[in-house]
Amino acid sequence: MFHTNFKELVDKIKLQEQREVKMAALAHGGRYVMEQDEESQLPRITVYFQGFTDSVDQVDVTEVIMENDKLFIKGKMYESCEEVEFPAEQVYPGELHYVLDSIKPTKDLDSTMAHNYNVFEDTIDLQEISSQAVSEIMNKIDCDRFTAFEMCQKWADEFTEKFRNHNWGDDDMSYYDHIDFFIEQKLKEL
Numbered sequence: 445m446f447h448t449n450f451k452e453l454v455d456k457i458k459l460q461e462q463r464e465v466k467m468a469a470l471a472h473g474g475r476y477v478m479e480q481d482e483e484s485q486l487p488r489i490t491v492y493f494q495g496f497t498d499s500v501d502q503v504d505v506t507e508v509i510m511e512n513d514k515l516f517i518k519g520k521m522y523e524s525c526e527e528v529e530f531p532a533e534q535v536y537p538g539e540l541h542y543v544l545d546s547i548k549p550t551k552d553l554d555s556t557m558a559h560n561y562n563v564f565e566d567t568i569d570l571q572e573i574s575s576q577a578v579s580e581i582m583n584k585i586d587c588d589r590f591t592a593f594e595m596c597q598k599w600a601d602e603f604t605e606k607f608r609n610h611n612w613g614d615d616d617m618s619y620y621d622h623i624d625f626f627i628e629q630k631l632k633e634l
Contacts, residue, residue, distance in 0.1 A: 454537045461540035462532045465514050471553035476509040487542035584634050
């Protein structure tokens with residue numbers, strides 16, 4: 445059965461979280477120590493520790509560190525209070541947002557969202573392209589809906605790659621205008 449590749453989406457979320465925490469850490473000189481007082485708690489995340497004995501534990505994050513372009517997390521095990529340090533790749537998907545919520549903005553960086561690729565952008569591109577093009581492809585090359593949709597998937601991948609770092613609004617064409625133009629060009633190639 446044709447379905448969404450959930451593993452791919454989860455991987456994209458993990459990468460996006462790591463990019464944004466890296467960006468926030470770099471805005472603080474490559475290292476950020478969490479502030480803790482009576483009113484705020486340390487961010488608690490779920491971590492999969494790989495090694496001699498694999499385990500899943502919760503860690504209260506005390507610090508994020510960029511080292512040789514890699515992101516590391518320091519913290520204390522929730523139950524044992526043992527201090528640990530581990531690469532960000534071991535953090536469960538969706539957990540690093542707790543860390544981001546705890547990092548204070550700087551004068552140079554108050555948002556990590558505007559500077560990064562949206563993890564669902566390619567899904568949106570596919571929806572936009574397929575909603576407009578499937579019937580036109582079917583009519584133009586006399587194929588079934590599934591074949592036309594597969595073509596749209598390839599086009600969406602191509603569109604996403606071409607415009608991955610594009611800052612919408614920097615030119616005279618909107619996101620939807622770009623999609624319309626892209627579809628027109630692809631349909632002419634058929």
